[in-house]
Amino acid sequence: MLDRKAFDSISYSIAIIGSCLDGAFRGCAVNSLQQLTSSMPAKFAVTLNKYNVTEAAVEQTGAFCATVAAADCPEAIIKLFGYKSGRVTDKFAEYDTKTDEAGCPYITEGMAVRMSFRVTQQVDLGSHVMFIAEVTEAEVLLPGAVLTVEMFKNAGKVIPANAPVYRTLDEHYGYRCTICGYVHKSDTLPDDFRCPVCKQPASKFEKL
Template identity: 45%
Template sequence: MIDKKAYQKMDYALCLLSAHADGKDSGCIINSFHQVTSSFPAKFTIAVNRENVTAAAVEQAGSFCVTLLAHDAPAALINDFGYRSGRVADKFSPYEVRRDEVGNPYLTDSMVSRVSCRVIDRLEIGSYTLYVGQATEAEVFGSGEVLTLNAYAARGKAVPPTATVYREMVGGGFKCSVCGYIHESETLRDDFICPICRATADKFVRQN
């Protein structure tokens, strides 16, 4: 028997993962950023759905930047990077963008800290790729607390579908079988397109 409530007790930081490739900035909200060694330089892992535009950018760049969202990060920022697809919008255009030493974009407003990494290993896990990164840069932007998955859910908001770990809604809705996005509705139009990965309606499964 597997009781999902056992591991739903865990909490995760919400972060902005970003990378620059092919002259384009890509970014999405994740909660899979974890430090896995305390050696110097430290090593971290991220897990990203391979259908995500940012995953392709990380793969091509061979590096990535992660910024940790502040506890009071505005909903607009999370909507831009958690619910919009990079295939149809330049998510960074409304923001003041800074760059790390290899050109990956990052934001400082509503962020607590930043870690940039060089990819040193990868492992494919189902539809996800687990990247191991070695820190190349790190800095602190503020002293506030980090926004976590549970704290964001407590705002009454569904967890961004680009996040690797999310709390599924109970009763109703349709889940994208490609990227995990959950469309919170009792019906799904035949012409519905996933706002994250652009999958068509036939890729959605009704949630019980």
């Protein structure tokens, strides 16, 4: 038996990963930040979809900043970092942005904690890359509960297509946006179709 509904049960926090690509700030929302070891310097992992510009940024910079969203994080922030592509939007331009000692960007609004990391290992997972990294900085911004995927789903939101936990019934069905990774589940793709995530035209889609 292989019932994918079982996957949905695991609880995840929502974090925003920030790094730099060719001098520009890049970032995205993920559900995949996790502590791996506790001996200092503690190791964490974050898994990023290869379609995300942030993946290329972390690979280039070898460092990233992570903020964990607070339970009352404004929905607009998660939507901006989770659903819009850094190829078409300068996400950090819309909020007051700080940088850590390595120059990686982060916002404080709606965030519970901020941690900075230096990448030590990289694991190719096919569609995603896992970055294993040592913590270099950590601070509590706002004590209290954090936002989980479950809380976000229960508020009627859907999970972005690039998330490790994104669910599709058939991976080889539909059309995928080559810019942001969104999958349109349909037999056909109208010529005037635009990606609901990154607004790119039908010509940027590939058939699965």
